[in-house]
Amino acid sequence: MNEESRLRGIVLDVVTIAVLALVLLPIIWVFIASIRPDADIMTRSLIPARITFDHFANIFARADFLVALRNSLIVGAIVAICTVLIAIPAAYSLSRFTYLGRDFIGFLILATQMLPAVAVLVPIVVIIRSLGMANTLTALTFTHLALGLPIAVWMLKGYIDAVPRELEEASIIDGSSQIGAMFRITLPLIRPAVVAVGTFAFVLSWGEFILALALITSAEVKTLPLALQTLFDPYSFSWGVVMAGGVVIAAPTIVLFLLFRNQLVGGLTAGGIKG
Amino acid sequence: MTVPTADTERRPFGDIALPYALVAPAVLVALAIAVIPLLYALWLSFQDWYLLRNPQPVWGGLVNFQALFADAALWRAFWRTWIWTIGTVAVEVALALPLALLLNRDTTIARMASALILLPWVMPFIVLGYGWRFLLDSEVGALHSVFQFFGLAGNSSILNDPNLALAIIIFISGWKGMPFMVLALLAALKSIPGELYEAAAIDGASPWQRFTTITLPAIQNTMLIIGLVLGILAFYSFDLPWIMTRGGPQDATTVLGISMYKAVFTDLRPAYAAAISVVMLAILAVASFLSLKLRRRQ
Known part of the structure; x- marks a missing residue:
């Protein structure tokens, strides 16, 4: 019986690996195509016979791609920092105080999470154009704030809820203000969550497509997802180069996801199920 | 909805304003990126605005919704x-x-x-x-x-x-x-x-x-x-x-x-x-x- 169940476990593990490989095959394919010569890509086989980093050398030699990389880094970093700076006090306020309108404010912030970007695309584009801010990274950065901020507030609120009030009260008795207690006691305790939330905001901004597509047309302010489109030169494009561009966009997402898996899974479920 | 505690009046204004001040930036972002665009979209949907004909929106009533149902x-x-x-x-x-x-x-x-x-x-x-x-x-x-x-x-x-x-x-x-x-x-x-x-x-x-x-x-x-x-x-x-x-x-x-x-x-x-x-x-x-x-x- 025991022997049988162990065998069953091994068989199921093997099946799991096979199924996982099948499900992730399209992603694996992108990675493989990015490191093989274009001539080999034509053979359509899965196993790379020769490995080359020419495609990466190629895209990193392109000025438009480097500009887009810089823009994406700037927008992503500012979005991450602002998300954290706005979300921490908001989460603290929702967690630690009781006041008139608190529940409504919490609901309002969460409701913005449920609102898809497509739903507000038209008014946002019209407003930003009439403000004369189309084709600016400032406008794009501001709209990207909405991507991760609501989840950030709710995730951090959960973490702050879990920090015992007594710790802060002890600090207040010792003479610090409530805000001082937040900075000295609570903030260090929730630091891993703060890092995760910032990462999350960065990743969402990094891969965001439709707002960038709608707001940005000039080359010098394009972000990476838009630059990937321009790699698709209809006259001479190489699948290897496009896939290498895809890997550059996907890589930080995957690395940061694997680093902050647990917090992000919590965030995904909180953002999707609550509200 | 939460009810303010009885001793609200005795607390200094700073204490009452503090939680609102902390949450205000997040609320501003929600207003600017969700609430205002939604209201603006509602207003815009009643305008007649075809960029090739008139550069500024003019009131069109239900003209868009009529066009929408006929499309x-x-x-x-x-x-x-x-x-x-x-x-x-x-x-x-x-x-x-x-x-x-x-x-x-x-x-x-x-x-x-x-x-x-x-x-x-x-x-x-x-x-x-x-x-x-x-x-x-x-x-x-x-x-x-x-x-x-x-x-x-x-x-x-x-x-x-x-x-x-x-x-x-x-x-x-x-x-x-x-x-x-x-x-x-x-x-x-x-x-x-x-x-x-x-x-x-x-x-x-x-x-x-x-x-x-x-x-x-x-x-x-x-x-x-x-x-x-x-x-x-x-x-x-x-x-x-x-x-x-x-x-x-x-x-x-x-x-x-x-x-x-x-x-x-x-x-x-x-x-x-x-x-x-x-x-x-x-x-x-x-x-x-x-x-x-x-x-x-x-």
């Missing part, structure tokens, strides 16, 4: 969006249920796989879209040669065939959203007490009977709620069909999100596009209301 292409996009939405959720459930059952074991492999399975969900649309275009390309695509072998595709990619293009992009859309359903189903499966299965096994229930009488009732609420959440997301799709086919061939993959985008950027009719988004929001509101009602009942 045959938009109606086709509307019904196509329902096929798209229901198809996407169906693919998500069909892929996620067996995967969740397979991953609901406490081994190292299963735990690692439960993490890696999330990759399609976290990766940007632009990367996955181009990855799938590559796989389906008629000259270099591995999947294209598979389809060719089975006689599904001729010499050109199935993305050029109106019916097959919609079908394959719906599948890709479901594949991308599937991990979220797996995640939720795994959580639901883990909350089923093991004793139930042991008792059923003692009573001589077959694996299928155990699945239909224990597992399915325990996870069907999760499936329904997450299906609604994913359905709302699918209803608002734009990125994937745009990246894959730009809504083509012959509008075959034009869902409402793409109709709306084209109304602004191709046809230069922002007020008309706003009317489309208002109608979409009304549908979303009804769907959310129904989902909330369902959730209360459980």
Whole structure:
């Protein structure tokens, strides 16, 4: 019986690996195509016979791609920092105080999470154009704030809820203000969550497509997802180069996801199920 | 709603204002990016604004909504969006249920796989879209040669065939959203007490009977709620069909999100596009209301 169940476990593990490989095959394919010569890509086989980093050398030699990389880094970093700076006090306020309108404010912030970007695309584009801010990274950065901020507030609120009030009260008795207690006691305790939330905001901004597509047309302010489109030169494009561009966009997402898996899974479920 | 405590009056103003001040920036962002645009879209939907004719919006009453109901292409996009939405959720459930059952074991492999399975969900649309275009390309695509072998595709990619293009992009859309359903189903499966299965096994229930009488009732609420959440997301799709086919061939993959985008950027009719988004929001509101009602009942 025991022997049988162990065998069953091994068989199921093997099946799991096979199924996982099948499900992730399209992603694996992108990675493989990015490191093989274009001539080999034509053979359509899965196993790379020769490995080359020419495609990466190629895209990193392109000025438009480097500009887009810089823009994406700037927008992503500012979005991450602002998300954290706005979300921490908001989460603290929702967690630690009781006041008139608190529940409504919490609901309002969460409701913005449920609102898809497509739903507000038209008014946002019209407003930003009439403000004369189309084709600016400032406008794009501001709209990207909405991507991760609501989840950030709710995730951090959960973490702050879990920090015992007594710790802060002890600090207040010792003479610090409530805000001082937040900075000295609570903030260090929730630091891993703060890092995760910032990462999350960065990743969402990094891969965001439709707002960038709608707001940005000039080359010098394009972000990476838009630059990937321009790699698709209809006259001479190489699948290897496009896939290498895809890997550059996907890589930080995957690395940061694997680093902050647990917090992000919590965030995904909180953002999707609550509200 | 919270009630202010009795000693509110005695607290200094600073203490009362503090929590509001802390939450204010987040509220401002929510107002600027959600509430104001929604109100503006509502106002805009009653304007007559065709950029080629008049550069400034003028009051048009219901002119956009009249045009909207008479727009045959938009109606086709509307019904196509329902096929798209229901198809996407169906693919998500069909892929996620067996995967969740397979991953609901406490081994190292299963735990690692439960993490890696999330990759399609976290990766940007632009990367996955181009990855799938590559796989389906008629000259270099591995999947294209598979389809060719089975006689599904001729010499050109199935993305050029109106019916097959919609079908394959719906599948890709479901594949991308599937991990979220797996995640939720795994959580639901883990909350089923093991004793139930042991008792059923003692009573001589077959694996299928155990699945239909224990597992399915325990996870069907999760499936329904997450299906609604994913359905709302699918209803608002734009990125994937745009990246894959730009809504083509012959509008075959034009869902409402793409109709709306084209109304602004191709046809230069922002007020008309706003009317489309208002109608979409009304549908979303009804769907959310129904989902909330369902959730209360459980």
